[in-house]
Amino acid sequence: MENITLTSIKNPLIKQVRKLHRPKERAKQNLLLIEGTNLIEAACQADYKLDIIFYTDRWRDNHQSLCRTIESKNFKIQLVSSDVLNAIATTVNPDGVVAIAPQPPVTQPNIAIKGLGIALERLQDPGNLGTIIRTAAATGVDSLWLSGDSVDFYSPKVLRASAGQWFNVPVVTQQNLQELAKYQQQQGVQIIATSAKANQTYWEIDFTRPSLILLGNEGAGLSTELIAIADQQVTIPLANGVESLNVSVAAALLLYEAKRQST
Numbered sequence: 001m002e003n004i005t006l007t008s009i010k011n012p013l014i015k016q017v018r019k020l021h022r023p024k025e026r027a028k029q030n031l032l033l034i035e036g037t038n039l040i041e042a043a044c045q046a047d048y049k050l051d052i053i054f055y056t057d058r059w060r061d062n063h064q065s066l067c068r069t070i071e072s073k074n075f076k077i078q079l080v081s082s083d084v085l086n087a088i089a090t091t092v093n094p095d096g097v098v099a100i101a102p103q104p105p106v107t108q109p110n111i112a113i114k115g116l117g118i119a120l121e122r123l124q125d126p127g128n129l130g131t132i133i134r135t136a137a138a139t140g141v142d143s144l145w146l147s148g149d150s151v152d153f154y155s156p157k158v159l160r161a162s163a164g165q166w167f168n169v170p171v172v173t174q175q176n177l178q179e180l181a182k183y184q185q186q187q188g189v190q191i192i193a194t195s196a197k198a199n200q201t202y203w204e205i206d207f208t209r210p211s212l213i214l215l216g217n218e219g220a221g222l223s224t225e226l227i228a229i230a231d232q233q234v235t236i237p238l239a240n241g242v243e244s245l246n247v248s249v250a251a252a253l254l255l256y257e258a259k260r261q262s263t
Helices: 012-019 023-029 037-045 057-062 064-072 082-088 126-138 156-161 177-186 224-229 247-262
Strands: 031-035 052-055 076-080 097-102 116-120 143-147 171-175 190-194 211-215 232-235
Touching (some): 031 037, 037 097, 052 057, 116 177, 126 143, 211 247
Parallel strands (some): 143 171, 190 211, 190 232
């Protein structure tokens, strides 16, 4: 492991990493911030390339097995002080390791849906997106599409909320969802829109057919243009006085109903 310890936040490399806290800088450098032991382990398990791993001596001493895995992959490593690690992390109490890595190659938008896909329109909360990615992985979703006006897919908060599944679900960003829905319809995929005004519940849908589920913005829901394209509109019944569910909860209900029908 690297024995020279970086102790200054004014070091040029550290200043470059700190810039990655901003979405525009992540896009400019085409890099990610990957924070925490769990995400580093997930990246290694997924054979995701890490450019540089920054760690403290205390973290190294407590994670010998993971350090050996990192060494076997020949990733560049850099020992830093606790103050420097705190400066490059976006969390309040980082656990001692942060990596920078290239953003993944752009996924082709026309992925064939053999079983189930999910598309998210104008999603704004990174925690919701990460949770949906985690659920999509658990239910075997073929792919996830994200509209261009949604939250930054490369946000460290999205990665953390996905609990490591960010590396395992094919995601298409900057997607025109109207074009996507029309393309998938041409491939024989049924398009399912969630709407509070729908007359049928989500468990009345035949999810054994290839299906694309559309979910909308946390406050406004799906646009009328997307709802109009859909083959099916479904609602999630709610008790009187309850206006809506969290979008990640709604996604979980639909995805697990689809999984139930397929087993």
